[in-house]
Amino acid sequence: MPDNSPNSWEARADRYNLYGFTDLPTVEARGAVVVTHGKGPYIFDTAGRSYLDANSGLWNMVAGFDHQGLIDAAKAQYDRFPGYHSFFGRLSDQTVMLSEKLIEVSPFDRGRVHYTNSGSEANDTLVKALWFMFRHEGQPERRKILTRINAYHGVTAVSASMTGKPYVGTFGLPLPGFIHLTCPHYWRFGEAGETEAQFTARLARELEDTILREGPETIAGFFAEPVMGAGGVIPPSDGYFQAVQPILRKYGIPFVADEVITGFGRTGEVWGCQTYDFTPDAIISSKNITAGLFPMGAIILGPELADRIQAASEAVEEFPHGFTASGHPVGCAVALKAIDVILNEGLLENVRALTPQFEAGLARLAQKPNIGEWRGKGLMGALEAVADKETKRPFDGTLSVSERIANACTDQGLICRPLGQSIVLAPPFIITPAQMDEMFDKLEKALDKVFAEVA
Numbered sequence: 001m002p003d004n005s006p007n008s009w010e011a012r013a014d015r016y017n018l019y020g021f022t023d024l025p026t027v028e029a030r031g032a033v034v035v036t037h038g039k040g041p042y043i044f045d046t047a048g049r050s051y052l053d054a055n056s057g058l059w060n061m062v063a064g065f066d067h068q069g070l071i072d073a074a075k076a077q078y079d080r081f082p083g084y085h086s087f088f089g090r091l092s093d094q095t096v097m098l099s100e101k102l103i104e105v106s107p108f109d110r111g112r113v114h115y116t117n118s119g120s121e122a123n124d125t126l127v128k129a130l131w132f133m134f135r136h137e138g139q140p141e142r143r144k145i146l147t148r149i150n151a152y153h154g155v156t157a158v159s160a161s162m163t164g165k166p167y168v169g170t171f172g173l174p175l176p177g178f179i180h181l182t183c184p185h186y187w188r189f190g191e192a193g194e195t196e197a198q199f200t201a202r203l204a205r206e207l208e209d210t211i212l213r214e215g216p217e218t219i220a221g222f223f224a225e226p227v228m229g230a231g232g233v234i235p236p237s238d239g240y241f242q243a244v245q246p247i248l249r250k251y252g253i254p255f256v257a258d259e260v261i262t263g264f265g266r267t268g269e270v271w272g273c274q275t276y277d278f279t280p281d282a283i284i285s286s287k288n289i290t291a292g293l294f295p296m297g298a299i300i301l302g303p304e305l306a307d308r309i310q311a312a313s314e315a316v317e318e319f320p321h322g323f324t325a326s327g328h329p330v331g332c333a334v335a336l337k338a339i340d341v342i343l344n345e346g347l348l349e350n351v352r353a354l355t356p357q358f359e360a361g362l363a364r365l366a367q368k369p370n371i372g373e374w375r376g377k378g379l380m381g382a383l384e385a386v387a388d389k390e391t392k393r394p395f396d397g398t399l400s401v402s403e404r405i406a407n408a409c410t411d412q413g414l415i416c417r418p419l420g421q422s423i424v425l426a427p428p429f430i431i432t433p434a435q436m437d438e439m440f441d442k443l444e445k446a447l448d449k450v451f452a453e454v455a
């Protein structure tokens with residue numbers, strides 16, 4: 001129960017905050033969780049209660065909430081040079097070093113990097129860069145962007161238009177020219193009698209038919225998350241990226257991997273595109289790039305797009321784009337340390353080492369009569385609740401089943417995220433086997449409680 005006294009943290013939080021992406025009935029019933037500090041994968045609220053955050057904040061606090069090496073890197077850079085931009089040919093040494101590092105760890109042998117403050121802005125930036133490039137190349141009509149239903153690419157006007165969720169309609173979006181293809185989720189969208197290979201082939205045909213219908217000369221890019229994250233952790237159907245990439249190549253359409261969640265280790269490789277064995281033309285990065293300690297996004301261009309966008313910039317004498325804090329020296333110093341910590345201090349190894357335990361936990365809970373499917377890759381996973389396992393019929397939306405499960409988790413000191421009818425888990429990379437057991441034990445109790453109420 002929330003503490004409703006006027007000076008409680010809950011009341012103070014409610015008074016002046018316009019909550020975003022927040023289920024208001026839940027906040028009304030429970031009060032906001034006002035967090036004071038963290039330790040490892042745990043956060044602590046103002047009443048001193050601890051919660052195992054099985055979502056790593058918003059997927060991003062992969063080194064936990066008190067990683068001293070990262071904190072020290074930020075402090076040291078604040079002492080050295082606490083803030084700058086990247087305009088006018090002036091930029092910090094940390095920014096130069098981070099761009100070198102990003103190309104080094106990217107799947108590209110060379111390329112270019114441009115910084116933003118968030119993943120949304122990175123998607124917007126790359127769409128604008130593609131429009132800029134095609135305009136310079138004499139194809140100004142190449143403006144349409146292809147994404148998928150259930151994709152999440154952000155909240156700015158362009159990135160929300162790329163997002164394939166119904167709520168973007170509440171803003172009168174998408175903007176014209178943003179086209180959403182079928183979500184590559186075989187379990188949910190495969191037709192009766194259709195094999196997974198046939199499903200993938202159907203989606204590839206849909207892509208080509210869409211390109212031909214719209215006119216290839218009107219399409220500026222295809223953006224895809226290697227594993228859809230905020231859509232409910234949806235790995236692609238078998239062979240999906242291998243099927244779509246040749247079609248995109250055939251029509252000269254740049255292929256962008258939005259690796260905001262999957263980048264830097266989440267799927268068990270540095271990049272999700274490596275997990276799924278394809279090389280995109282560019283990568284969108286954010287979140288893990290600073291292990292959540294500094295707001296940052298980046299577009300990482302492979303060689304061809306780097307050359308073409310650079311050529312357009314040279315032709316008009318500048319790429320007229322950038323944010324005040326793009327390439328912020330503290331963000332870059334933290335990112336350099338975060339990349340080192342993830343790749344060289346055992347975090348990526350821990351993702352790989354704990355994936356079997358994670359998958360086994362999901363598979364065990366998926367045996368419950370009201371779990372239709374478990375999905376996952378590396379340390380990102382989901383359990384999808386269903387009213388009927390046989391027919392995959394979802395629960396009536398008014399029952400708010402996934403919200404109730406998440407609330408029953410919160411009651412026990414576990415944070416996990418309801419997304420549609422799924423419960424999503426994406427623990428920090430530093431989680432231990434015992435903490436993972438704690439996560440699944442608490443989730444199981446929550447599932448049993450809620451299913452007993454609604455099933």
Ligand code: PMP
Binds near residue numbers: 123
């Ligand atoms: N792309 C993907 C795949 C994301 O998951 C997100 C955020 N969850 C974004 C873009 C947007 O990032 P941000 O919230 O930093 O704007």
